[in-house]
Amino acid sequence: MKKLILLLSLLFTISTVLTSCREKKETPSEKIEEAVDDTGDAIEDAADDVEDAVDDVVDEIEN
Template structure:
């Protein structure tokens, strides 16, 4: 009976050690990530517009 109890205690301890906790992001980190994503989207849009303008200039030549 003692061996079974020790086995359950060992398995429980092992499960506690191997279970990882998710890292929670703070509100500040979420806002910073959103700002970075928005900045990247704006840069992509600017690149697309500049490519279209260059194509339009090339087509008129």
């Protein structure tokens, strides 16, 4: 019984040590896709800012 417990604890320890919690590395295509998404978001934000500025100018001209 003692050997069985020792064997199980050894297997548990080995499996815990060999299991990694790190994130997998991104491939170049994933990095490019993320950069494209970030660029698209930045363009949308800039377009929203321009739209707000135009609306402000139109409101100012009307008043």
